[in-house]
Amino acid sequence: MNPTVNIAIRAARAAGKVLLRYYDRLDQVKVQTKSRNDFVSEVDRSAEQVIIQELRARFPSHAILAEESGAQGEGDYQWVIDPLDGTANYLHGFPQFSVSIALRVRGQLECAVVYDPLREELYTAARGEGAQLNDRRLRVAGRPSLDGALIGTGFPFRDQRHIDAYLGMFKDMTLSTAGLRRPGSAALDLAYVAAGRTDGFWELGLSPWDFAAGALLITEAGGTVTDLSGGTRYFDTCNLVAGNLKVHQAMLELIGPHLSDALRA
Structure with missing residues (x-):
């Protein structure tokens, strides 16, 4: 190792x-x-x-x-x-x-x-x-769409400025998947995506120590990690979306309509 x-x-x-x-x-x-x-x-x-x-x-x-x-x-x-x-x-x-x-x-x-x-x-x-x-070697789940997907998330419990945008994302994600899970440890949530236990994850208002290790786990397991706009600035925005390529893209499409200028920045 x-x-x-x-x-x-x-x-x-x-x-x-x-x-x-x-x-x-x-x-x-x-x-x-x-x-x-x-x-x-x-x-x-x-x-x-x-x-x-x-x-x-x-x-x-x-x-x-x-x-x-x-x-x-x-x-x-x-x-x-x-x-x-x-x-x-x-x-x-x-x-x-x-x-x-x-x-x-x-x-x-x-x-x-x-x-x-x-x-x-x-x-x-x-x-x-x-x-x-x-x-055991990890690979992200191979699910081709959000249909039947299990998605992890985290509620914006500290900074609630974007709670309405988040709730809009939550509603659309709930209607498009098999279910959402909020266990309460972002690092483990991301590790579960890497292990294929969940198909994707998104959260707003994280800190770098919440997601740094999990982000590498996912990319090394064949997944994708971006900010809410699909860019690479998640260490700057501290907002994050993750999953395999197809699930990740589908999540971005649901999240996009709820993004304010502040969340895109």
């Missing part, structure tokens, strides 16, 4: 141990509110510290962009880290959360790890080397 991916796996597994250690005593976990519907706990911070320690031990000069501690350092190499994707789920004991770690080199995604510690599922990818779930 790619040696950089191996380091990221080690960091993700270490963070997963932190998450599981606290999971049986959530009533004792200290929680703070960052903003409306956005929480951080001592678990997030502890898991993030473990990840950064692991990465710094091997790559001391690399920059880091982490959900809780923000941007650290500058340079061509940047690790994008979400130590606990699905914090609200975790704090309620809802069993859908993950660790997400990705490496960008000069702005290009190079390696990715999404780890589900409850299920012991480890999703990994390296650019040009494909994507895997544990030891």
Whole structure:
């Protein structure tokens, strides 16, 4: 396996141990509110510290962009880290959360790890080397249209400026597919697209650490990831659509009529 991916796996597994250690005593976990519907706990911070320690031990000069501690350092190499994707789920004991770690080199995604510690599922990818779930090679589902498709999404729970546009997309997507799912961890949602468990995914108002690893998993599994207009600026817009080529295109056609100038930007 790619040696950089191996380091990221080690960091993700270490963070997963932190998450599981606290999971049986959530009533004792200290929680703070960052903003409306956005929480951080001592678990997030502890898991993030473990990840950064692991990465710094091997790559001391690399920059880091982490959900809780923000941007650290500058340079061509940047690790994008979400130590606990699905914090609200975790704090309620809802069993859908993950660790997400990705490496960008000069702005290009190079390696990715999404780890589900409850299920012991480890999703990994390296650019040009494909994507895997544990030891199994991943491919996106081959569904040719939205007919019968299962689509993942995420509700705009923090920034609700575009809630009407999102609800329009949600209605059209519901009427055109077999169903929508909102499990609550974008990193895992994207990993599920890569694994063919869902046929597509879209969400507005994400952060880079939510989708960086998942985006590489999907492209290395043969899928497509774009912004809402079908362009490549999803790291700038933080709005994202993903799926195989045909499903992705069909999703864009449903989303397009609901896009305001702000969402196209």
